[in-house]
Amino acid sequence: MRRKGDLPTKTCAQCGRPFAWRKKWERVWEEVRYCSDRCRAEAKRQRAT
Template sequence: MPGKQQSFKGNKSYLPSKPYTVCGNEMTWRKSWAKNWDDVKYCSDACRKAAPRKGNQ
């Protein structure tokens, strides 16, 4: 179909992505993160627990 715009259609390469703050793994945009995309920092509970804590030394 000439002139048809490319869209998601199950291909994640069209979605935005960024590295997780803590572990550096690549995260791909998810619909459930649409409202807080900038606040997502952890890929799992294990990653969250491994994050450095403020004030704990």
């Protein structure tokens, strides 16, 4: 079992906060840019304006 501190992390492209790897992102970790659906929606909203 891995400790949470041993997992890879990234910085959210929208809010700038660090977030850790999740099992559901296992296959697409390289493509993940946002920490949450809220940040992804906010970025999409900013691009549309």
